[in-house]
Amino acid sequence: MPTPAILITGVSSGIGLVTALDLLRRDYHVYGSVRGTEVPEELSGHSNFTPLTFDVRDREAINVALDRIREDGRPLVGVINNAGVAIPGPVETLAEAEYRRQFEVNVFGLIAVCQLTLPLLHAARDQGYSPRIVNISSVSGSLTAPYMTFYSSSKFAVEALTDGLRRELLPFGIDVVSVAPGPTKTPIWRKGSELTDAFEGNRYSHLLPQLEPYTQAAERGGVDPQLVADAIHAALTDPKPSAYALIMNKRWLARAVSKMPKRWQDRFLTKRYR
Amino acid sequence: MQDSILITGVSSGIGLATAKDLLHRGFRVYGSVRRGAGETQLREHPAFTALQFDVRDREAIRAGIQRIRDDGARLVGLVNNAGVAISGPVETVSEEEYRRQFEVNVYGLVAVCQEALPLLHEAREAGFRARIVNIGSVSGYLTSPFTTIYSASKFAVEALTDGLRRELLPFGIDVISVAPGPVKTPIWRKGREQTAAFENNRYSNMLNKLGPYTEAAEADGVAPEIVAEVIYRALTDERPDPAVLVMKKGWIAKLLRLTPKRFQDKFFTKRLAENRRY
Numbered sequence: 148m149p150t151p152a153i154l155i156t157g158v159s160s161g162i163g164l165v166t167a168l169d170l171l172r173r174d175y176h177v178y179g180s181v182r183g184t185e186v187p188e189e190l191s192g193h194s195n196f197t198p199l200t201f202d203v204r205d206r207e208a209i210n211v212a213l214d215r216i217r218e219d220g221r222p223l224v225g226v227i228n229n230a231g232v233a234i235p236g237p238v239e240t241l242a243e244a245e246y247r248r249q250f251e252v253n254v255f256g257l258i259a260v261c262q263l264t265l266p267l268l269h270a271a272r273d274q275g276y277s278p279r280i281v282n283i284s285s286v287s288g289s290l291t292a293p294y295m296t297f298y299s300s301s302k303f304a305v306e307a308l309t310d311g312l313r314r315e316l317l318p319f320g321i322d323v324v325s326v327a328p329g330p331t332k333t334p335i336w337r338k339g340s341e342l343t344d345a346f347e348g349n350r351y352s353h354l355l356p357q358l359e360p361y362t363q364a365a366e367r368g369g370v371d372p373q374l375v376a377d378a379i380h381a382a383l384t385d386p387k388p389s390a391y392a393l394i395m396n397k398r399w400l401a402r403a404v405s406k407m408p409k410r411w412q413d414r415f416l417t418k419r420y421r
Numbered sequence: 422m423q424d425s426i427l428i429t430g431v432s433s434g435i436g437l438a439t440a441k442d443l444l445h446r447g448f449r450v451y452g453s454v455r456r457g458a459g460e461t462q463l464r465e466h467p468a469f470t471a472l473q474f475d476v477r478d479r480e481a482i483r484a485g486i487q488r489i490r491d492d493g494a495r496l497v498g499l500v501n502n503a504g505v506a507i508s509g510p511v512e513t514v515s516e517e518e519y520r521r522q523f524e525v526n527v528y529g530l531v532a533v534c535q536e537a538l539p540l541l542h543e544a545r546e547a548g549f550r551a552r553i554v555n556i557g558s559v560s561g562y563l564t565s566p567f568t569t570i571y572s573a574s575k576f577a578v579e580a581l582t583d584g585l586r587r588e589l590l591p592f593g594i595d596v597i598s599v600a601p602g603p604v605k606t607p608i609w610r611k612g613r614e615q616t617a618a619f620e621n622n623r624y625s626n627m628l629n630k631l632g633p634y635t636e637a638a639e640a641d642g643v644a645p646e647i648v649a650e651v652i653y654r655a656l657t658d659e660r661p662d663p664a665v666l667v668m669k670k671g672w673i674a675k676l677l678r679l680t681p682k683r684f685q686d687k688f689f690t691k692r693l694a695e696n697r698r699y
Binding site for chain 1: 527532584589623682689
């Protein structure tokens with residue numbers, strides 16, 4: 148019997164890297180995508196890890212990279228759509244290139260990977276496996292904080308894509324779930340905090356000094372990415388996994404706020420900036 | 422000076438009904454249309470100005486806004502109504518189609534907001550109440566299978582509405598979403614001819630459901646005039662509800678949203694068997 152395989156997009160750092168290591172420990176074969184040539188050391192030496200080089204924005208590159216999985220002949224039992232970017236900035240002033248990039252990676256990239264890997268997932272299902280798609284969303288997929296509106300908007304879209312795709316694939320026995328972390332000890336926001344153009348020389352410039360402390364606090368109060376990896380493993384293997392798993396400290400608070408009337412949410416989510 | 426409102430997409434449906442309603446109430450209305458023809462009924466109205474732009478074309482939007490500026494009009498409201506509805510399974514819908522869904526409903530809305538905001542800030546600074554009303558959808562609350570991409574775009578609009586409202590709170594510009602359920606408009610009929618994503622694949626059993634599906638939605642739909650009335654209130658009420666669902670039996674949708682996802686799955690699967698979306 149060949150080793151079942153999982154594809155994870157974006158394994159160079161953060162949740163993707165920790166999840167790849169976790170699944171390797173659990174004896175899966177892991178295909179992990181990286182954009183450049185830099186495969187993290189922890190992964191490159193592992194015999195059950197195969198790096199694939201593609202940017203999720205490049206459909207052609209994804210398709211070429213998938214040839215490797217097709218040729219290897221291992222059943223693809225899971226796809227983890229993890230690759231993502233987080234772009235801060237006011238809606239009014241964020242450059243078009245930046246908000247487009249937010250959706251190109253988090254939404255169109257996810258759709259492209261789903262479309263191109265689904266034939267392999269259907270094939271695994273036909274061989275008797277229960278294939279899964281796990282979309283990495285965010286608490287921002289159910290609540291929108293100001294100045295992270297585009298990120299939130301892309302993650303709201305991911306939630307809809309998860310629900311819709313699950314409902315469409317129900318008759319075919321492929322399950323689709325989302326794992327939504329809150330702030331995580333990963334570099335995603337640090338990568339974004341250098342992008343301050345949208346706050347400069349305009350009516351939002353008073354917010355500039357607040358950006359860096361905010362990023363640091365989010366990382367400090369963040370959950371350990373291993374907890375997210377555990378939730379992803381459960382999503383891949385539980386007989387009936389939760390269709391939506393929110394992973395964060397004080398999860399009850401986020402849940403309560405998302406059920407509050409909007410004007411209350413407004414007050415709660417803008418408190419930090421007053 | 423009359424208060425002016427900009428509405429995108431006034432050639433049919435909710436946009437047309439809203440333009441008529443606001444003209445009737447004494448507003449000056451700037452309405453965007455894509456093709457040269459426009460709407461004759463509106464064209465004859467002295468307080469209506471047609472702006473020709475596709476929301477996907479930022480340069481054209483800019484020219485339209487310049488027209489409002491040149492008129493010296495006071496822009497107190499923007500109604501982001503222009504939208505398309507694309508159906509098809511996520512697995513098979515073409516890249517061109519899913520991109521178009523977001524180009525119009527998401528990027529188009531963002532571009533119009535960005536271009537119109539300076540005028541809204543001016544009106545606000547002059548002491549007037551300025552508002553943005555985004556036309557969402559019940560599909561921005563719940564995702565029905567085979568309209569997933571449409572839903573994803575409308576979920577994105579809900580987040581944009583909430584985020585923008587929170588960002589503009591200190592400036593006193595309110596941002597509201599008006600989310601209709603099925604409406605007696607041609608939006609789904611326009612999409613119905615695009616059946617390529619269902620053809621010759623594992624979803625082809627859905628093909629014979631699409632007709633009844635669209636017809637049921639239009640038959641159960643609310644009249645666009647009712648949506649127009651809600652938009653008017655969103656523009657003028659002292660403290661409007663920032664998220665209004667306009668739908669027959671809207672409470673079912675609201676309740677369904679609070680139920681576990683697997684329960685929702687069963688609801689939609691059952692509805693699909695009955696050729697209904699909601």
